[in-house]
Amino acid sequence: xxSRIILGILTFCILFPVRAQMVWKQVEAGVxxxxxxxxxxxxxLDVSAVAPLKEGFTRLxxxxxxxxxxxxxxxxQDGRTNLRIPLQKNEQLYGFGLNFQTVxxxxxxxxxxxxxxxxxxxxxTHAPVPFYVSSLGYxxxxxxxxxxxxxxxxxxxKDSPDAPIAKDRNTDxxxxxxxxxDAVSILVPASGVEIYIFAGPTPMDVVRRYNLFxxxxxxxxxxxxxxxxxxxxxxxxxxxxxxADEFERRGYPxxxxxxxxxxxxxxxxxxxxxxxKRYPDPAGFVRKMLDKNIRINLWTNPYVSPESGVYKEMxxxxxxxxxxxxxxxxxxxxxxxxxxxDKFEQEHVNIGVSGYKIDEVDGYDRWIWPDVATFPSxxxxxxxxxxxxxxxxxxxxxxxxxxxxxxxxxxxSSNAGANSxxxxxxxxxxxxxxxxTALINSGFSGVLWTPEVRNSKTAExxxxxxxxxxxxxxxxxxxxxxxxxxxxxxxxxxQIKEYAVLRMRMMPYWYTEFARxxxxxxxxxxxxxxxxxxxxxxxVKTEIKHSDLEKNPxxxxxxxxxxxxxxxxxxxxxxxxxxxxxxxxxxxxxxNWYDFYTGEYVGNGESITVSPGLDRIPVFVKDGAVIPFMExxxxxxxxxxxxxxxxxxxxxxxxxxxxYDDDGETFDYEKGVYSWRDIKVxxxxxxxxxxxxxxxxxxxxxxxxxxxxxxxxxK
Ligand code: GAL
Numbered sequence: 001x002x003s004r005i006i007l008g009i010l011t012f013c014i015l016f017p018v019r020a021q022m023v024w025k026q027v028e029a030g031v032x033x034x035x036x037x038x039x040x041x042x043x044x045l046d047v048s049a050v051a052p053l054k055e056g057f058t059r060l061x062x063x064x065x066x067x068x069x070x071x072x073x074x075x076x077q078d079g080r081t082n083l084r085i086p087l088q089k090n091e092q093l094y095g096f097g098l099n100f101q102t103v104x105x106x107x108x109x110x111x112x113x114x115x116x117x118x119x120x121x122x123x124x125t126h127a128p129v130p131f132y133v134s135s136l137g138y139x140x141x142x143x144x145x146x147x148x149x150x151x152x153x154x155x156x157x158k159d160s161p162d163a164p165i166a167k168d169r170n171t172d173x174x175x176x177x178x179x180x181x182d183a184v185s186i187l188v189p190a191s192g193v194e195i196y197i198f199a200g201p202t203p204m205d206v207v208r209r210y211n212l213f214x215x216x217x218x219x220x221x222x223x224x225x226x227x228x229x230x231x232x233x234x235x236x237x238x239x240x241x242x243x244a245d246e247f248e249r250r251g252y253p254x255x256x257x258x259x260x261x262x263x264x265x266x267x268x269x270x271x272x273x274x275x276x277k278r279y280p281d282p283a284g285f286v287r288k289m290l291d292k293n294i295r296i297n298l299w300t301n302p303y304v305s306p307e308s309g310v311y312k313e314m315x316x317x318x319x320x321x322x323x324x325x326x327x328x329x330x331x332x333x334x335x336x337x338x339x340x341x342d343k344f345e346q347e348h349v350n351i352g353v354s355g356y357k358i359d360e361v362d363g364y365d366r367w368i369w370p371d372v373a374t375f376p377s378x379x380x381x382x383x384x385x386x387x388x389x390x391x392x393x394x395x396x397x398x399x400x401x402x403x404x405x406x407x408x409x410x411x412x413s414s415n416a417g418a419n420s421x422x423x424x425x426x427x428x429x430x431x432x433x434x435x436x437t438a439l440i441n442s443g444f445s446g447v448l449w450t451p452e453v454r455n456s457k458t459a460e461x462x463x464x465x466x467x468x469x470x471x472x473x474x475x476x477x478x479x480x481x482x483x484x485x486x487x488x489x490x491x492x493x494x495q496i497k498e499y500a501v502l503r504m505r506m507m508p509y510w511y512t513e514f515a516r517x518x519x520x521x522x523x524x525x526x527x528x529x530x531x532x533x534x535x536x537x538x539x540v541k542t543e544i545k546h547s548d549l550e551k552n553p554x555x556x557x558x559x560x561x562x563x564x565x566x567x568x569x570x571x572x573x574x575x576x577x578x579x580x581x582x583x584x585x586x587x588x589x590x591x592n593w594y595d596f597y598t599g600e601y602v603g604n605g606e607s608i609t610v611s612p613g614l615d616r617i618p619v620f621v622k623d624g625a626v627i628p629f630m631e632x633x634x635x636x637x638x639x640x641x642x643x644x645x646x647x648x649x650x651x652x653x654x655x656x657x658x659x660y661d662d663d664g665e666t667f668d669y670e671k672g673v674y675s676w677r678d679i680k681v682x683x684x685x686x687x688x689x690x691x692x693x694x695x696x697x698x699x700x701x702x703x704x705x706x707x708x709x710x711x712x713x714x715k
Pocket of ligand 1: 261360427
């Protein structure tokens with residue numbers, strides 16, 4: 001009898017798909033979870049295993065469940081879940097991971113799939129995060145470790161209450177092949193899934209809630225925000241030491257050096273063991289570098305060489321397929337994770353290595369394990385692909401955390417939930433403009449991205465790239481193949497050095513902005529679209545290009561977007577200039593803006609044209625900005641080392657900033673061992689600007705010796 005009932009229910013479900021409104025449960029302030037069907041027992045949040053940073057939510061406005069929640073519909077058919085989230089006409093969408101060419105995602109069809117970026121924003125990317133933010137001030141996250149298909153406002157239902165109106169292409173010039181669609185549809189290849197809604201009220205609040213929900217943003221060690229060089233892949237210990245000395249002799253800052261594949265005895269696949277010819281005394285080498293205040297970071301991929309000491313032990317807990325003939329640790333299995341981390345600890349971390357660059361955890365398809373691969377844990381190849389980079393970040397972060405030591409490294413794939421892991425994405429693609437668009441998009445998705453500089457055809461390109469990497473999460477020269485030095489282009493050496501030094505001088509600002517990322521979820525590098533005083537409708541025009549019908553009979557409505565300027569921290573608007581450009585336009589949000597270098601007024605809520613010359617990357621500063629600088633140092637200050645501050649104020653408005661401080665190296669900040677100092681700039685009785693800075697609370701970190709003030713606009 002019982003089995004007949006079950007059979008009956010099953011038949012019903014197959015014939016009539018389950019279609020249901022979601023039931024929402026509040027899980028944090030302004031965050032609601034809905035469940036449809038039976039979610040799989042392996043999700044993105046399961047893999048990252050981080051807890052929300054609860055305290056951070058207390059500084060966000062109180063909000064109620066967004067109205068659209070009632071209209072979200074989930075249905076299950078053929079073992080797949082279909083989510084339908086309504087859209088309004090005046091709405092734009094951002095996010096869906098690390099896109100390189102577009103900021104506006106409305107109208108896109110994306111297959112969210114971890115991969116090396118292949119030159120098209122089609123969902124295949126290093127961090128295909130299934131989270132999006134609406135310009136109307138809410139966000140949606142689908143907690144699935146599957147390849148998801150997203151119709152981000154593409155496809156119109158015939159029974160939609162807000163259906164587009166049919167147009168006649170023969171006569172109507174406004175006809176477009178992409179009529180308005182009133183929903184985002186997401187196809188999840190599983191018979192159930194968790195979905196989260198994040199409330200605003202502003203898009204920035206949504207992003208903050210998302211980052212806080214995923215543990216808060218990463219807080220790198222202070223040295224991570226200095227300058228980093230990745231040396232040529234075949235360098236020996238002696239060559240690396242010589243290069244570090246050359247940096248010092250020439251007065252270039254350097255905080256950590258990355259060793260590329262040649263440090264290992266075998267690479268592609270990897271042994272994780274030192275090459276004894278190039279590095280005869282690894283411990284001595286690492287110690288010597290640490291004595292010079294330079295940390296060592298190691299490149300690796302996780303694919304195990306048959307010649308590695310851990311190959312045999314790893315074999316039973318690795319996947320069915322190989323990558324470059326190396327076995328693939330099944331990271332969903334605790335034993336595989338332990339074997340790998342023991343090896344890393346023993347060979348690298350115990351002798352003082354500071355972190356990793358974890359390569360090739362993304363793709364390409366032609367060498368990474370195929371989707372038919374199997375893993376002893378029973379996880380699907382697809383699930384492993386979506387989470388492999390997150391696993392590597394999690395286990396290395398934990399390894400350092402157990403030693404109460406912060407790390408900062410590089411990773412080539414990530415996903416939702418990894419927000420608090422101290423890793424920066426990078427890749428082999430090298431389009432300067434697209435690198436900037438990726439930097440903008442990273443801020444919507446809880447990931448960090450570096451527009452690394454590798455080599456250039458001309459001195460102009462070299463300088464232009466260098467100027468942007470200095471205003472990014474990781475100021476990195478990746479000379480792994482070219483061996484290029486910062487001074488390789490003598491024509492621009494002076495300017496390059498000036499920017500390398502500027503990076504260091506701004507360390508108190510960068511460090512505070514990362515602390516805000518951690519404690520408040522505010523991304524340090526982000527789109528202008530998240531700024532107050534800016535709405536996408538202000539500047540965006542939609543247009544159809546009626547050019548050649550024969551070439552393209554399906555002309556689409558395209559919305560123009562801003563994808564070449566971004567915010568760096570609270571106050572700075574960075575507008576990179578690209579090779580060949582003599583001038584460019586910059587869109588300023590509402591409010592008075594000032595030139596970073598001179599303090600002069602530049603505009604308010606308008607588009608301006610600038611021609612900065614080769615020496616300068618245009619940077620603009622908000623009215624009332626307070627930017628803490630320190631003296632030029634070659635290495636980040638060590639725990640407890642005192643620095644001198646130069647506090648700059650821009651514009652005419654009063655200023656207020658909270659300067660963050662801690663030891664810069666450990667996790668003691670999680671136990672409250674940090675300080676926020678209030679910086680205030682106000683007018684005195686005579687109307688002159690005056691600055692004050694509060695003392696650090698008693699017993700809390702206090703690393704400031706002297707303070708000087710610089711009023712950039714009112715000199
Ligand atoms: C690439 C990586 C480069 C460099 C190189 C070394 O895959 O993206 O940055 O590390 O490997 O072989």
